[in-house]
Amino acid sequence: MNLAQNTFVRILNRHLSDANLRLIVEGKPLTVGAAGASPSVSLRIHDGRFFTRVLSQGNLGLGEAYMDGDFTVEEGSLHEFLTLLLRNRIDQKVRKDPRTALQVLRVQLGNMLSRAQWRYVQRHYDLGDELFESFLDETMTYSCGYALTPEDSLEEIQRNKLDRLCRKLELKPGEHLLDIGCGFGGLLMHAARHYGVTGVGITNSQRHCERGNENIARAGLADRIRIELRDHASIEGRYDKIVSVGMLEHLPRKEYRRYFALIARALAPQGLGLVHAIGTSAPTNTHDPFIQRYIFPGSGQVKLSEVATHLERQRLAIRDVENIVRHYHYTAKHWLTRFQQNQHRLDPERYGPEFRRLWEYYLHCCVAAPLASDGTVYQVLFMKDYAAPMPLHRV
Numbered sequence: 462m463n464l465a466q467n468t469f470v471r472i473l474n475r476h477l478s479d480a481n482l483r484l485i486v487e488g489k490p491l492t493v494g495a496a497g498a499s500p501s502v503s504l505r506i507h508d509g510r511f512f513t514r515v516l517s518q519g520n521l522g523l524g525e526a527y528m529d530g531d532f533t534v535e536e537g538s539l540h541e542f543l544t545l546l547l548r549n550r551i552d553q554k555v556r557k558d559p560r561t562a563l564q565v566l567r568v569q570l571g572n573m574l575s576r577a578q579w580r581y582v583q584r585h586y587d588l589g590d591e592l593f594e595s596f597l598d599e600t601m602t603y604s605c606g607y608a609l610t611p612e613d614s615l616e617e618i619q620r621n622k623l624d625r626l627c628r629k630l631e632l633k634p635g636e637h638l639l640d641i642g643c644g645f646g647g648l649l650m651h652a653a654r655h656y657g658v659t660g661v662g663i664t665n666s667q668r669h670c671e672r673g674n675e676n677i678a679r680a681g682l683a684d685r686i687r688i689e690l691r692d693h694a695s696i697e698g699r700y701d702k703i704v705s706v707g708m709l710e711h712l713p714r715k716e717y718r719r720y721f722a723l724i725a726r727a728l729a730p731q732g733l734g735l736v737h738a739i740g741t742s743a744p745t746n747t748h749d750p751f752i753q754r755y756i757f758p759g760s761g762q763v764k765l766s767e768v769a770t771h772l773e774r775q776r777l778a779i780r781d782v783e784n785i786v787r788h789y790h791y792t793a794k795h796w797l798t799r800f801q802q803n804q805h806r807l808d809p810e811r812y813g814p815e816f817r818r819l820w821e822y823y824l825h826c827c828v829a830a831p832l833a834s835d836g837t838v839y840q841v842l843f844m845k846d847y848a849a850p851m852p853l854h855r856v
Contacts, residue, residue: 530818
């Protein structure tokens, strides 16, 4: 074995404590991990640079190795492999093991100095509706759903989520709803159709605005709700209820103060607001390098303490906090299955093999992370009036 392969095997033998993994390298099987367990995942390594890439760049290196076909999964699934790594906290254990950390550093330095070092330039893809139609439900809702049972379909999971948000906000006929970062307007349409509200959604996406308003018109709801193309900084008027799903994590932290100040200003005195955001329960916000490079550049994971601090500063009283991260696992499993079934229909000129492997790897990460990472999906419900009536039980 070379240094990188030897170090990789040593790490898994020492720190993969609850499972086995089979590696097939140059046609030879090698079992690593906990003694006595049967391997649940088998990887075939097609290019030895796999080991150097993973040790040098972590999840970014692993993702790029998958994109380039350096390995394939022969037994089990890719997200099961990722879950094993996350559940066993491999990265944390390596940092606390000086001897192993030194070996990893040697691999990283060798990779930096090697003439054969590969270089990646951040790629930008104009993703388009076609990609999202290949794995989302008909409402094009691209956020964590809510599973009442593990067998719920994707449509049921997203419908459950939309209805639960409406019930948390206690929407009533005639109320005026603001949806900040409304996507294609699925929540607005559900709220208007089933709860009798009027409303406005705002988005900075031209395509979301155009297609969302087309959907609203086809549903016969254009006299009650609409989507406007503008930034959250331009929020005007007064609203009985305000909701924001999947937007806060895409704002720079320096923007949080203004975001919550604008919500406080626009919320009616007896109003309720709800922010739904991907977050972290870790004390340090660590940005995943694969996600940053290829999926959501500049995104972050919101800490609950940050949300609480800004709500307190705006004198908005927190009424309920829920972490629904486990539901992301079920949501993403549906997304992954649909993408695997439909990716062959994508335009090969626009979405070539490397891109499809990139997107598949991303969705595998979405399936694994809710089960074993420090990630969260927070729904924080708050109100303007500290003394407003509160129900005895949560939704």
